[in-house]
Amino acid sequence: MTTILQLIMYGLQLGSIYALIALGYTMVYGIIGLINFAHGDFLMVGAFLVYFLAKAMGGGTLSYPVVAFIIIVGMILTGLLGVTTERIAYKPLRKKPRLSALITAIGVSMFLENFPRALPFIGPQPRPFPELFPMSSFSIGGVGTNSVQILMITFSIILMAGLHYITTKTKVGSQMRAVQFDKDAAALMGINVNNTISITFFIGAALAAAGGVFYASIYPMIDVYMGIWLGTKAFVAAVLGGIGDIRGAMLGGFIMGVAEVLATAVNSDLGYGAGFVILIFILLFKPAGIMGKFTIEKV
Amino acid sequence: MNFLKDKKVYLIIVLLYVVISALNKFGLVNSYLLQIIMLAGINIIMTVSLNIVNGFTGQFSIGQAGFMAIGGYASALFTTILFNTASWPAYTQIPMFIFSLFMGGVAASFIGFLIGLPTLRLKGDYLAIVTLAFGEVVRASIRLIDFVGGPRGLAGIPRYTNLFWVFLFTFLAIYGARNFVNSSFGRACISIRENEVASETMGINTTKYKVLSFTFAAFMAGVAGGLFGHLLMFLQPDTFSFLKSNDYLVFLYAGGAGSISGSIVSGLVLTIVPEMLRFMSNWRIVIYALVLVMLMLKRPEGLYGGKEFKWLKPKKRTVIADSQSAGITN
Numbered sequence: 001m002t003t004i005l006q007l008i009m010y011g012l013q014l015g016s017i018y019a020l021i022a023l024g025y026t027m028v029y030g031i032i033g034l035i036n037f038a039h040g041d042f043l044m045v046g047a048f049l050v051y052f053l054a055k056a057m058g059g060g061t062l063s064y065p066v067v068a069f070i071i072i073v074g075m076i077l078t079g080l081l082g083v084t085t086e087r088i089a090y091k092p093l094r095k096k097p098r099l100s101a102l103i104t105a106i107g108v109s110m111f112l113e114n115f116p117r118a119l120p121f122i123g124p125q126p127r128p129f130p131e132l133f134p135m136s137s138f139s140i141g142g143v144g145t146n147s148v149q150i151l152m153i154t155f156s157i158i159l160m161a162g163l164h165y166i167t168t169k170t171k172v173g174s175q176m177r178a179v180q181f182d183k184d185a186a187a188l189m190g191i192n193v194n195n196t197i198s199i200t201f202f203i204g205a206a207l208a209a210a211g212g213v214f215y216a217s218i219y220p221m222i223d224v225y226m227g228i229w230l231g232t233k234a235f236v237a238a239v240l241g242g243i244g245d246i247r248g249a250m251l252g253g254f255i256m257g258v259a260e261v262l263a264t265a266v267n268s269d270l271g272y273g274a275g276f277v278i279l280i281f282i283l284l285f286k287p288a289g290i291m292g293k294f295t296i297e298k299v
Numbered sequence: 300m301n302f303l304k305d306k307k308v309y310l311i312i313v314l315l316y317v318v319i320s321a322l323n324k325f326g327l328v329n330s331y332l333l334q335i336i337m338l339a340g341i342n343i344i345m346t347v348s349l350n351i352v353n354g355f356t357g358q359f360s361i362g363q364a365g366f367m368a369i370g371g372y373a374s375a376l377f378t379t380i381l382f383n384t385a386s387w388p389a390y391t392q393i394p395m396f397i398f399s400l401f402m403g404g405v406a407a408s409f410i411g412f413l414i415g416l417p418t419l420r421l422k423g424d425y426l427a428i429v430t431l432a433f434g435e436v437v438r439a440s441i442r443l444i445d446f447v448g449g450p451r452g453l454a455g456i457p458r459y460t461n462l463f464w465v466f467l468f469t470f471l472a473i474y475g476a477r478n479f480v481n482s483s484f485g486r487a488c489i490s491i492r493e494n495e496v497a498s499e500t501m502g503i504n505t506t507k508y509k510v511l512s513f514t515f516a517a518f519m520a521g522v523a524g525g526l527f528g529h530l531l532m533f534l535q536p537d538t539f540s541f542l543k544s545n546d547y548l549v550f551l552y553a554g555g556a557g558s559i560s561g562s563i564v565s566g567l568v569l570t571i572v573p574e575m576l577r578f579m580s581n582w583r584i585v586i587y588a589l590v591l592v593m594l595m596l597k598r599p600e601g602l603y604g605g606k607e608f609k610w611l612k613p614k615k616r617t618v619i620a621d622s623q624s625a626g627i628t629n
Contacts, residue, residue: 029424033424035424035427037545089592089596092596093595093596093599096599096600097556097599097600099353099359099552099556100552100595100599100600100601101595102548102552103548103549103552103553103591103595104591104592104595104596106545106548106549106591107549107588107589107591107592107595108588108592110584110587110588110591111585111588111589111592113584114581114584114585114588115585117581117584118581118582118585124581228542232431232435232541235428236428236432239424239425239428243424267443269439269442269443269450270439270443272435272439272442273435273436273439273440273443276432276433276435276436276439277432277436279428279429279432280418280429280432280433280436283418283421283425283428283429284417284418287420287421287422287425288425289425
């Protein structure tokens with residue numbers, strides 16, 4: 001029993017990171033209907049930015065305000081990268097066949113992975129991520145955990161709650177939902193569609209950066225390809241929950257995380273496949289994901 | 300059969316084969332170049348197969364490498380695991396190789412049928428993600444099966460694939476795809492791409508045609524996988540990750556979806572160009588990615604989008620059209 005609780009704890013920790021990344025996928029998909037293959041690489045860029053910022057701040061143990069500062073700067077810079085990517089590679093194709101934007105997304109993803117890889121000061125080798133948060137292990141009712149784990153889960157939930165607040169209660173959020181619902185009608189209502197899409201990309205990429213930093217804090221190794229698998233699994237989580245739906249992305253993230261950790265405990269390859277098998281089965285019975293609404297095509 | 304009657308094309312293909320193999324004999328084309336040419340052929344088969352599902356039927360499948368893996372392993376099962384054909388008399392080896400390729404295709408299309416039947420009711424991106432998941436499940440499953448080598452991979456596959464077989468099968472794939480597209484099956488598939496609801500109202504069994512094209516494409520991918528395995532003499536499940544499927548997606552859309560000519564051109568160009576850029580070592584993929592993004596921004600419909608080589612187009616059947624119009628006037 002304790003073992004299972006222990007595993008669920010790990011699952012929640014992994015799931016909260018998946019959920020953060022899945023949010024970016026789902027927001028972008030909801031608003032422009034594009035599977036942003038480069039999203040996984042935003043999280044890698046975020047982790048590397050924070051890594052270099054921490055180095056620039058002197059390395060070693062940093063004080064809390066400094067850690068908060070560098071993470072926020074990292075998130076903002078990654079957010080700006082997201083906006084730039086959208087402006088350069090996706091916006092010109094918005095009215096073109098939808099799949100050409102997907103190919104540019106793959107191109108951007110290849111670029112974001114291989115450009116740092118080719119730079120002499122980054123390169124392909126993995127690097128140890130600095131300890132940004134104090135690490136102390138303790139146990140609750142026999143379930144071993146540590147401060148970093150608890151902090152990461154808490155921060156993820158705070159960020160998700162913040163996003164939920166933004167999308168449901170603020171003006172920007174209602175603009176985002178309006179554009180998602182109908183771009184032309186939203187434009188007629190005086191909403192600046194381009195800005196709204198940029199804001200969506202900004203938030204999505206910034207959340208991915210946070211997810212990347214949290215992931216690197218728990219599994220302290222970063223390399224330029226870290227975004228590929230993490231991104232794919234987060235994407236699966238987004239679809240599982242119902243892509244385009246923010247609550248669905250959170251739910252999907254936690255399901256994926258727990259399922260993966262439980263299956264990995266049996267066999268590591270099983271763990272890798274488990275998430276995908278769950279996805280296939282859920283989509284067979286709920287073709288639009290758990291929270292997604294299945295729309296009947298009308299003529 | 301116009302394709303075969305068009306003797307010029309036929310001649311060019313044979314000539315190309317003779318020239319390349321002659322150059323190889325005289326040492327002008329070394330084995331490295333030859334290997335790239337053969338890989339390009341296999342990539343063309345894969346891209347054409349993906350084109351049938353994505354380009355002509357309008358379904359969005361992104362797990363084609365999964366079928367390639369099934370085909371590769373299934374054919375290696377016959378030549379390497381069950382029988383050790385390398386020790387057989389020479390004249391039985393080649394028929395066995397062809398048989399194993401066929402079985403690879405059958406295995407892939409069987410799985411394709413099983414997967415396609417329930418999943419093709421999913422629309423657009425949901426189908427995409429299920430096929431992606433399928434590809435990854437195939438990869439994870441092969442890693443779990445110990446007698447095909449598991450995560451270590453399967454070594455010792457005899458090298459049966461040579462330039463001749465690659466040429467033959469690439470030719471058959473292009474020929475088959477062209478005839479499929481211009482047959483009544485293909486027409487039905489195109490109508491599904493254009494408007495699924497409308498084609499259903501016209502009495503087309505959309506599920507049947509979607510599953511049919513999916514299965515046909517899986518067969519081609521399976522054969523390509525068999526060729527791939529018998530070329531590299533080694534199969535490893537991680538080769539067939541979704542990154543490989545992504546490669547074929549790039550090939551397909553950069554060449555132009557819905558154009559067989561586009562698949563041929565991009566299969567050749569996008570296999571050979573990255574190899575030519577090898578001297579740039581780490582910057583190779585960076586340049587490749589930039590070129591790809593720029594290409595898609597300049598030509599969103601792909602290099603040959605909406606266009607087709609003349610020899611791949613069906614000849615206009617003026618005779619039938621004339622007799623029909625004659626019938627009306629009388």
